[in-house]
Amino acid sequence: MPGILPYIVRRLLWAPFVLLAVTLATFALGRFGPGDPIEVLQGQYNNPEVVERIREERGLDDPFFNQYGRYMWDALHGELGTSSTYLGVAVEDIIFEKMWVTVQYNLLALIIIFAVGLPAGIWAALRQGSWQDPFTISFLLLFRSLPVLVTIPILQYIFAIKLGWLPSSGWVERDILGLKLGIFDKRIIMPLLVLSLPGIAAVARLMRAQTLEVLDQDFVRTARAKGLKEFVVVSRHVARNALLPMTTIVGFALVGLLGGSLFVETLFGIPGIGRFVWEAVGNRDYDVLMAVTLITAAAFIVANLVTDIAYGFIDPRVRLGGRGGG
Amino acid sequence: MARALAVEEPLGEGRPRWRTTTLGRLVRKRLAMLCLAIIAVIYLAGILAPWVAPYAYDDQDLDNTYAGSSWSHPLGTDELGRDMLSRVIWAAQTTVIISAAVILTGGLALGVGLGLLAGYAGGKVDDFIMRVADAFFALPDILLLLLIATTVRDRVDDLFTGQIANWPVLGPIVDAGGSDYFLVFGVLAFFGWVGIARVIRSQVLSLRESEHVLAARAMGASLWRVLGQHLLPNVTNLIVVSITFSLGAVAGTEIMLTWLGIGVQPPHPSFGAMIFNGSGLSALRNHPNLLLVPATVVGLLLFAFNLLGDALTDVLSPRRR
Numbered sequence: 001m002p003g004i005l006p007y008i009v010r011r012l013l014w015a016p017f018v019l020l021a022v023t024l025a026t027f028a029l030g031r032f033g034p035g036d037p038i039e040v041l042q043g044q045y046n047n048p049e050v051v052e053r054i055r056e057e058r059g060l061d062d063p064f065f066n067q068y069g070r071y072m073w074d075a076l077h078g079e080l081g082t083s084s085t086y087l088g089v090a091v092e093d094i095i096f097e098k099m100w101v102t103v104q105y106n107l108l109a110l111i112i113i114f115a116v117g118l119p120a121g122i123w124a125a126l127r128q129g130s131w132q133d134p135f136t137i138s139f140l141l142l143f144r145s146l147p148v149l150v151t152i153p154i155l156q157y158i159f160a161i162k163l164g165w166l167p168s169s170g171w172v173e174r175d176i177l178g179l180k181l182g183i184f185d186k187r188i189i190m191p192l193l194v195l196s197l198p199g200i201a202a203v204a205r206l207m208r209a210q211t212l213e214v215l216d217q218d219f220v221r222t223a224r225a226k227g228l229k230e231f232v233v234v235s236r237h238v239a240r241n242a243l244l245p246m247t248t249i250v251g252f253a254l255v256g257l258l259g260g261s262l263f264v265e266t267l268f269g270i271p272g273i274g275r276f277v278w279e280a281v282g283n284r285d286y287d288v289l290m291a292v293t294l295i296t297a298a299a300f301i302v303a304n305l306v307t308d309i310a311y312g313f314i315d316p317r318v319r320l321g322g323r324g325g326g
Numbered sequence: 327m328a329r330a331l332a333v334e335e336p337l338g339e340g341r342p343r344w345r346t347t348t349l350g351r352l353v354r355k356r357l358a359m360l361c362l363a364i365i366a367v368i369y370l371a372g373i374l375a376p377w378v379a380p381y382a383y384d385d386q387d388l389d390n391t392y393a394g395s396s397w398s399h400p401l402g403t404d405e406l407g408r409d410m411l412s413r414v415i416w417a418a419q420t421t422v423i424i425s426a427a428v429i430l431t432g433g434l435a436l437g438v439g440l441g442l443l444a445g446y447a448g449g450k451v452d453d454f455i456m457r458v459a460d461a462f463f464a465l466p467d468i469l470l471l472l473l474i475a476t477t478v479r480d481r482v483d484d485l486f487t488g489q490i491a492n493w494p495v496l497g498p499i500v501d502a503g504g505s506d507y508f509l510v511f512g513v514l515a516f517f518g519w520v521g522i523a524r525v526i527r528s529q530v531l532s533l534r535e536s537e538h539v540l541a542a543r544a545m546g547a548s549l550w551r552v553l554g555q556h557l558l559p560n561v562t563n564l565i566v567v568s569i570t571f572s573l574g575a576v577a578g579t580e581i582m583l584t585w586l587g588i589g590v591q592p593p594h595p596s597f598g599a600m601i602f603n604g605s606g607l608s609a610l611r612n613h614p615n616l617l618l619v620p621a622t623v624v625g626l627l628l629f630a631f632n633l634l635g636d637a638l639t640d641v642l643s644p645r646r647r
Contacts, residue, residue: 018461029474138357138633145628147578149585149598150621153605157618161611168607263585267605304460 008309015301019294026293027068030286038084071287075294081287085279091291095273099295100180101171102265102272106257108183109192113199113253118246120200121207122239128212137208140201148194148260152267155190166190169269191268195257206249210242217241247310254303258296351641358637361630368627372418381409383416384593392613401619404603410619413595417620420596421627424511425576432515433572437522438565442553444523445530456527462520471586474513482509506590510583514576522568529561563642570638574631577624597624 038046038054055061059070071081080091120136127133143151160168170187173180214220215238223237224230261274269275273292280288352358371378387407395402401410444455482505533539534557542556577597583589584598591599597620603609604617 014457014460018457021461134357141632141636142625142629145574145578145632146625147581147628149581149605150601150625153601153610153617154621156605156607157610157614161607161614263582301460 022297080291085283098273098276109195112196117200117203120204125208125211143197144201171270214242361634364630372422375419379412379415381412383595417595417597427511428514432518436519441523441526445527459520570635574628
C-alpha cells in the first residue's frame with residue numbers, strides 16, 4: 001500500500017502537538033479556575049501565612065508558563081509530580097496502582113463484550129427476515145441507549161434491594177498467584193453488567209452488519225453448494241471474513257469503557273482511577289489531574305492511530321486522507 | 327428538468343409512488359412510527375409545559391410528601407410534595423430547550439459547516455480542522471467536563487447575574503436560571519460538533535471527486551455555491567440520521583452533566599436532576615418511584631431516538647437492501 005508510511009509519519013508528527021494542546025488546556029483550566037489545592041488541604045480555618053508559605057514552596061505563585069514548562073519537563077523525565085491530597089506521595093507511585101484496578105475489570109468487560117457480542121451478531125444475521133433478528137437487535141439497542149447513570153441505580157435497586165442477591169457496592173481484592181485481583185468477587189458482577197451490556201449491543205450490531213455483507217458473497221454460496229455443513233460454512237467462511245474488520249474496534253472499545261469508569265467506580269465504590277480523578281477534581285489536586293490527562297490522552301491518540309492504520313491494512317479501499325486530484 | 331425532457335412516460339410510473347418514497351418507506355415501518363409518536367408526545371408535553379402540567383414544578387405540598395399515585399398526583403409526589411408528573415413534564419421542557427440549542431449551533435452550524443469545509447477545501451484547512459477534531463477526541467471528555475464544571479461555572483454565573491440580568495428582554499430569563507441552561511448548552515455544543523463533522527467530511531471527500539461537482543467548478547461556481555447547492559443536498563440524509571442520534575445523545579449527556587454538577591440547578595427540574603435525586607440508596611430503598619419515573623421517561627425517549635435513527639439509516643441509505 002503506497003501512501004501509508006507518510007500517513008503514519010504525519011500522524012505521529014501531529015501527536016506531540018495534540019498532546020501539548022491537551023495538557024496546556026488542562027493545566028490552564030486547573031490554574032485559572034477558582035479554588036486552590038492548598039486552601040482545600042488546610043481547611044476552612046487555615047492560617048493565611050502557612051498557606052502562603054506552602055504556595056511559595058510548591059511554586060504555585062510563579063508565572064503560568066514557568067509552572068507549565070517545569071511540569072512538562074519533569075513529566076518527560078518520568079516524574080509526574082506530587083499529590084496534594086495524599087501528602088507528599090509521588091503521583092507515579094499511586095496512579096499505577098489505581099490504574100491496575102481499573103484495567104483489570106475493564107479488560108474482563110472487554111472480553112465479555114466480544115465473547116457475547118460476536119456470536120449474538122452472527123446469530124441475528126442468520127435469522128434475518130424472522131422476528132428474532134429485529135427483536136434481538138432492538139432489545140440490545142435498549143441497553144445501548146440507556147446512560148450508565150440510569151442503569152446503575154436501577155441495577156442496584158433490582159439486585160441489591162429488591163432481590164438482595166448482591167451487595168450494592170464494594171471491591172474486595174484477593175491474592176491470586178501474587179497478583180491482587182478484585183475480579184473474583186461477586187461485587188464485580190454489577191459493574192461488569194453496566195459496562196458490558198452497551199458494548200455487547202454495539203459489537204453485536206456491527207457484527208450483524210458485517211455478517212450480512214459476507215453472506216451475500218459468492219464464495220459462501222459455493223461453500224454451501226459444495227455441501228458443507230452449515231456450521232462449517234458459518235464458522236470457517238462467514239465468521240472468519242466478517243471478523244476481520246471487527247479487530248479494528250477493540251482499541252476504541254477499551255477506551256470507551258475507561259471513560260465510563262468514572263461513574264461506575266464512584267457509584268460502586270471501586271478504588272480505581274476514575275474515582276481517583278473524581279476526588280482529585282474536588283481537591284484541586286493538579287498534578288494528579290495532569291498525570292491522568294497526559295496518560296489518557298496519549299492512550300487515545302495511540303488507539304486512534306492504530307485503528308486508522310488497521311482500517312487501511314484490512315480494507316485497502318479506505319483512502320487514508322490521500323489528496324488525489326482536489 | 328425531467329419534465330422538460332418530456333420523454334414518454336409509462337403510465338403510472340412517472341412519479342414515484344408515495345409508498346416507495348423515502349417518507350413512505352419510513353411510514354410503513356410501524357416501530358419507527360411508534361418511536362416518532364413517543365418522541366412527539368414527550369417533546370410536545372415539554373414545549374407546552376406551562377399549559378399541560380397540572381402543577382408548577384416548584385409547587386410544594388409539605389403535608390403530602392412521598393405520596394403514591396392518586397387522582398390528584400398520578401405519579402405521586404417527591405420529598406417536598408412536588409407533583410412528579412409536572413416535574414417530568416417540565417424536565418422534558420429543559421431537554422427540548424437544550425437539545426434544540428445544541429443541535430442548531432453545535433450540530434448544524436459548527437458540525438455540518440466545518441465538515442463540509444474540511445472535506446471540500448482539503449489540504450491545510452482540512453488538516454487543521456481534523457486535527458482540532460482529533461484533539462477533542464484525544465481529550466478524555468469526561469475529564470474536561472469535570473474541569474469545566476469546577477472552573478468555568480462561577481465565571482459564567484458572574485457574567486449572567488452581573489451584566490445580562492439588567493438587560494430588558496434577557497433579564498427575566500436570567501432570573502429563571504438562564505445561566506445554567508447556557509452553560510449546559512455551551513458545553514454540549516462545544517463537544518457536539520466533532521462527530522457530525524467527521525461523518526460529513528468523509529462523505530464530502532468522495533463527493534468532491536464526482537462529476538457534477540467537477541462540472542459546477544468548471545462552470546466557475548463559487549465556493550459557497552458548490553458547498554450549498556451541490557454538496558449540502560447530497561449529505562442531507564447523513565445530517566438527518568446524525569441529528570436523530572445526537573438528539574438522543576444530548577438528552578443522555580445532560581444527565582451526566584447534572585451528576586457532575588454543571589447541570590441545571592434546583593429547583594429547576596431536569597431528568598438528570600430527578601434521577602440524581604432518586605438514585606441514593608435510601609431513596610432507592612424507600613421511594614423507588616423517585617428514580618423509576620424519570621428513568622422510564624428518559625429511557626423511553628433515548629430508546630425511541632436510537633430506534634428511529636436505525637430505521638432512518640435503513641430507509642435513507644440505498645446500499646442496504
